[in-house]
Amino acid sequence: MMTIKKKLEKTLVLLLFLLSTFTYAQNNSPLKGKVTDNLGNPIDNVTVSVIDEFTQASTDKAGNFLISAGTGKILLFSKIGFIPKKFEVKDNSFIDLKIEKQTVEPEYQVAYGKRSKSSLTAAISTISADELSKAPVSTLGNAIQGLSSGLTVLRTVGAEPGWDQPSLYIRGVQSFSGATSPLVLVDNVERDFSQLDPEEIESFTVLKDAAAVSMYGMRGANGVILVTTKKGFVGKPVISLTAQYGVQSPTRLPKYAGSEDYVKYHNIALRNDYNNLSDEEFNSLFLSDPRNVPSNYNGSNPGLYPNTDWYKSFLNSTAPQQSYKLSLRGGTEIAQYYVMLGIVDQKGLYKSTNENPGTFTGNEFSRYNFRSTVDVNLSKNLKVGINLGGRVENRHVPSTGAGTIISALSKLPPTMPVFNQDNSIAGSAIYNYNPYGMIAKTGFQDRLSRYLQGTTTADLKLDMILKGLSANGLFGFDAYKFSARSKSQKYAVYQQNLDGSYTKFGEDSSIDLGYSNWGSDFSLMLNYMLGLSFDRNFGKNEVAADIKYMQSSQSVDGDNADYRNQGMFGRTTYTFDKRYTVEFGFAYNGSENFSKGSRFGFFPTISGAWVLSNESFLKDNELITYLKLRGSYGKVGNSNIGVGYRFPFENKYYSGSGYYFGTSDTDGSYEGRISSPNITWEQSLNSNIGIELGLLRKLEMDIDFFNNNRTKIITGRWNILPSIVGQDLPYVNSGSVRSQGFEISLKHNNRLGDFSYTVQGNISLAKNKITSQEEVSGMNSWEYRTGNPVMQQWGLQVSSDKFFKDQTDIDNWAKSTYGAVKPGDVKYVDQNKDGVIDSQDNVPLGNPSVPEWNFGLTLGCDYKGFDFNVLFTGIANRSLFMSNNVLWGMQDNNKITTEVAENSWGVSQNPLYPSLTTQLNSHNYQPSSLWIKNVDFFRIQTMEIGYSLPKKMLLKANISNIRFFINGYNLFSFDGLKKYNLSAEIPNAGVTMYPEVRVINIGVNLKF
């Protein structure tokens, strides 16, 4: 691994050296110049190239450039969105050049095409490649948090390298049975994006309303994310090299009481547990043991009375990560190309040891991404593109999972040493494990994933048949290979007894000599798409139309039929005079999971836009510089209905374990759920109204309101039909959910001399409510799910006095079915007054577990080569049950935090937590209002400071740009869980899951 990286670094240095000598060879005096628009505002990032030479430069923020070009040479000035302009060098004088904005409006990526701003009728939002690169994370999903309105990115697992994929929702959760995650397409083929390198991404588009997703039909109801990778362009080659090095450090780790306090509180807990003993009996039983005397842990005899910080012992405070990206991009009119290689290496936080030399005992994720794209104009009418992407992902972890290791750190008491005095691994009857053993002495696993994804496209102009007509095709080829291997080992722990002897728990073994292979997978997906497009203007009338056919099949390892999709879809857009647009889109697609004859559905959408600012009464208005109203209404579907197995319309028998006869198990076979021949997709009628507003040419604002009615959500009916059928009943499509909300996004750019700044923000609200779900009549009113949000949580309500005062209080209250109750235990409200606390007393508590509000705010500025950017993100209306030992205290022999200990019943006058116990207590730790917490947060998500060296300094080296930057991720969070030192987004991170990390990263980017 290291050697490959070193080799690459050496190659890069060599390459740099060659390039610089190459440019030194050209001996032309530098030309200075400035590029402005017709209002005199400087324009940055204009590519200045010498035609027929390899020389290329670009303008800085002030529009200035420097380039070497001899007299008579022709310079080409180009920038996307501007009309390219040529300039012939006559002498050495300052070039003051104006370039004009292309009257063509900005274009947006939409489903299988592009639309100009005025003809866009759909609700979409975009994230630029530039924004993605500001978050130094390896998993791309984590880099898009807060950047798009209507998109919820929710991290639910810790930041274990390579395993930290977040959950995504567009406009919230809209189904209680079916899948809720959006459809993701990379280059128009259904693929995962999260392990792509940000470097290879050109644009990232979130499709939200019916008009945006209409062409995805029964697969679009949860929204769609379109990822488009980079392609070449016409111009001199640009080589870009980025090297970054960062450190990850845990954000919040629980802070447990040290040994002295731990023993003190442990004794209180024991006293509560042994409340039937007299003081004398208790003292002679427990306090006579010197290990139960707090003052012994004052540090004077750490060998016998340790104070172990388990986190510090096994987690590094920082772990390095590095990444290198090299890309080459350019092309001619005939062919354009883009080549990229990216390397990421991310170490985990575990402290590695010298156990088993030659074996890395820590955790590590490394990834190699490559992409090679070529687009060739084979003839005037035929354009062919080949886009080949691939990656290798290697994950190396100890054989003991992160959850187990971190849980051990959070559970083991400070009074236990890591190693005994004889250097054996410490343990005890209760704690018969040790993180040292888990990390270094259980062996390791390697998971190796390889992906190869090819997309071939062809575009054939058919002007000779009909002007504006073209045919297009796509062939996608995705191969995935996974293999896993491991070596394992066992370890024993030893308890040091007071008399100096040792008790052994478990067994030792040395690590396996050979690897055992325990997993492999292979899949191959083929995608075909054929289509016709028509795009033509007739005076003020613009017409665009598409029709496409697609099919895909994915074969997988094992005894399973391949997964298939098929459909036809299209769209027609008519625009008049850039003022009125009407669009009709449809999809007619099918799913293999519905029975023949009824597996295809038709999903039409109609939408329109009116650009008021192009009307005479608003034209040239200085205040309202842009105003557009748009609306859409359509039917979309979700074929991923959540059945959990394929072909639910078939009647099926499965093979099972049978019964044990004689001396062996007999094969068994059993009937599956009664078939559901009429099962169908979820259907959603979505409407959206949008306003796009531009003020004073400086402020852009998009507002969208939506109302989605998802129906035909499947329910199993087990809760409404008698059980005597003795078999799972067929699914029926009878549930419905209504989702409503709005999104506002704002963008403001301004330049004041050398200083320019950007403010971008978005706010989204998505609320949902179950409007029907089959439920029997006669239940207690609080037990119904209908009327509540899909992700609503239920639990017991704690009475206002929270805890039982004494035995009389217990005797006079409803009895718990969750275990024996003592004074100081939680007092729950008996909702149905049946004298028993049980699951019928659960009421809706708090907010849903997926947030209803999402915020993002970006502030950016630059001044003379310096640039600064900060992204704030936040969520609101989300609650979670705190279910880990940070709040649950000592029960089940856990550790305890001073916060909980000091505020527990019997210790504090005004207790917030139940009485301390060392035993497993199921009564106190039921989901209840005591443990549900508001987990809203507002966070500094990323911050970046960059500095670009002045152009003059670079000219001789023929480097067009060098930029140094330092950025950070997950920097600071404002939330209510600070006092527990828990993450608000992932409260179990660092307790029962891998910790959450903050990343500080430095890097340099060179462009030639």
Next chain:
Amino acid sequence: MKNKIYIFLFLILGLTSCDDFLDRAPSVNLSEDAVFTNYVNAQAFEADIYSGLTQRFNAVGDYLPVPMSSASDESESNAGYFGTKVFNMGNYDGADANIYFYYSAIRKANLFLKNSERVPYPDAKTKEKMLGEVYFLRAFYYNEMLKRFGGMPILTENDLFVPGDNLMRPRDSYRDCFKFIMDDLNKAINYLPVTLNANEYGRATKGAAMALKARVLLYAASPLFSNKTGLWGIGGDKDDWMDKDGKLWWQKAADAAKAVIDLTDEDGNLVYELYQTGAANKADDYEKLFFKRRENGNKEIIFYRHEAPVGFNAPQINVWMPSGDFGGAGAVQPTNNFVKLFEMKNGLSIDEPGSGYDPANPYINRDPRFYKIIIYQGCQWQGATVDMSSTTKQFPSGTFLTGYFVRKYVPEEVKKNTSVTTYHNWIFFRLAEMYLDYAEAMNEVEGPTDRVREAVNTVRRRSGVIDLPVNLTSDKSSMRKRIQRERAIELCFEEQRWWDARRWSTGDDGELAAKWFGGPMYRVAITKVGASVTYNEETYFTRIYKSANNLYQIPTGEMYKNPLFVQNPGY
């Protein structure tokens, strides 16, 4: 050129219009036809019908499930969620009343019976055997519901619901269910073989079907069901199929039990015998019989949940194993109510004059089975002297409650951190029960005759227990009480008392279940000062049991779902 376009368009439409692309050959899963037209597959399907037979060591609860015994006065559950604790608070809604589970097993049997004529059996004998097993199992599952709820809807092989069928069936009467079970059992007895090859152990036999028939008759004859009609009992109105006279019900029950006792194989040998090895301490045989199977020379077991040997971590051992140093969950803890039922060695109960019972030294000179059933203060267990006093270091506080653990069913040689395994099967029927069934039924028919007393003494003698004192069992009523106590001890923790107490209720002895399962439950608090140990009986919980609980509640969920269902009285 235009033609090309049309061809292209035609191609697109052509491809789309047929959905053959999404049509697949039947998936890898089997269809009903494939299962029943192939003998191997049909055999696999039939084997799965047995999976509804569950071991009852861990019958109820979401976490550390405990036996039903802990809802009776035999023991207390010291762990677990939603388990027997809910029963002990008087809540009969839900736990151990999984209607879906029984009907799921019944549906499997019905599916087999519906398709049985299609199966290509290798020979007629095989067909009979399989049919016999399926009829037996269907009867077994129906009886599980009948004893819990009373009459429930009878679904046969003609009631396999398909979508659109009306699932709202009313409950059928107790008598109809009883009759249905008897019909199935008579078929099973007719079809099933008396003995099995070793590779078939675990399958139903003629004896199993006969034993179930004896128990179903005994239950029907018992006061709870013979005194009621309709959904809840067999008594009352005319029926030609069975005699109306209550006495004759008992006679039939006695005959059925006797038939099992007397059952012989092809060679004329008795099929079942009490497990006796001639050990010096005869009670050792009582302890060991639960870990031995027919292939180990134990001919007492008639039908059981056949399983592979298990070790220390198996829940059926671990949940019962004493906690603390012994490493188990110690979740099943005998109550003092139960311990007091053990007679003295001399055959007198502890409260009878001359019994010699010493409250300061309560564990000496008891019924020899006591020492094989109970782990008590000061006894030897797995090489240690058990200490459950308040100052013990053997157990953390809170993990022992009553002052007892269970020894019966807990194999002493299976210790923590060892890989020793043993047979540990849940026994549904064993011969000792047939003797006691016979004694109970015959006592009702003719009073305490010699043959009644002999049946009980046969069971007692196996464990080295003294014969019943004749003077104390001279009339039907006092004999009945001794038989009840005999069942309590001999069949303890076998989920017999839970049903026995109920079926005896509403009889001459009154509401026995309410008396035994409700009210104060006692533990023994043990204090040790130096070498002296004192025992104090104290109440640890007052249980709620109403006479309505003699039948389970139809789960509220089912009542909501089916308006035709009638709830059992008192709920």
